[in-house]
Each structure stands twice: as C-alpha cells, then as structure tokens.
Amino acid sequence: MWTRASAGVVPGFLLAAALVGLVSWLLPGSWESTMLVGLTVFFPLWIGVVCSAFRFSSxxxxxxxxSALALSVLGLLWLLQLSGWVR
Structure with missing residues (x-):
C-alpha cells in the first residue's frame, strides 16, 4: 500500500505538473496567461493521479x-521546446 501511495506522490506529482505544463503551452496565448488556471487545476489532478495509483495490482x-508516463510527457515538453513550437 505504501509503495503505491509513494508512486502516486512522487512520479504522480511530475506527471500532473507535466500535464498542466503541456496544456498551458498548447493553449493559445502566452503560457503566463494560463498559469492561474493551471495552478488551480494542478492539485485536483495530482490527487486524481494519487488515487489512480491504488488501482494498480502492485x-x-x-x-x-x-514513471514512464511522467517521463514521456516531460520528454514531449522538452521536444516541443527544442523544436521551437513553444517558447
């Protein structure tokens, strides 16, 4: 149980942060204008990821x-920044 909870807390935090960052970057306008909404949505999204960690069998x-999902979304953010699609 504790390993699933810690999986929801640590990589779940990174996953939620990466998803909020991805949505903030892909919405029209500057990313600064979407940060208030992103910060508002971040905590419920993170709690949802923590709760979903308990759905795994181990x-x-x-x-x-x-961890794989968090790394893939963070990698996508890095590739978008590297390609110049977002600033």
Missing part, C-alpha cells in the same frame, strides 16, 4: 507506469 507496477 507498487512496482504503479511506479513503472506512472
């Missing part, structure tokens, strides 16, 4: 999937 699976 802590190792939760850590694996949530």
């Amino acid at each position: 802590g190792a699976r939760a850590w694996g999937w949530l």
Whole structure:
C-alpha cells in the first residue's frame, strides 16, 4: 500500500505538473496567461493521479507506469521546446 501511495506522490506529482505544463503551452496565448488556471487545476489532478495509483495490482507496477508516463510527457515538453513550437 505504501509503495503505491509513494508512486502516486512522487512520479504522480511530475506527471500532473507535466500535464498542466503541456496544456498551458498548447493553449493559445502566452503560457503566463494560463498559469492561474493551471495552478488551480494542478492539485485536483495530482490527487486524481494519487488515487489512480491504488488501482494498480502492485507498487512496482504503479511506479513503472506512472514513471514512464511522467517521463514521456516531460520528454514531449522538452521536444516541443527544442523544436521551437513553444517558447
């Protein structure tokens, strides 16, 4: 149980932050104008990810999937920035 909870807290935080950053960058306008909405949405999204970590059958699976999702979204953000699509 504690391994699933920690998987929701640590990589879940990164996943929620990356998703909020991705949406903030892809919305029209500057990313600064979307940050208030992003900060408002971040906490409920993070809690949702923490709760979804308990749906996995083991802590190792939760850590694996949530870490892989967080790294892939963070990698997508990095590629978007590197390609110049977002500033």
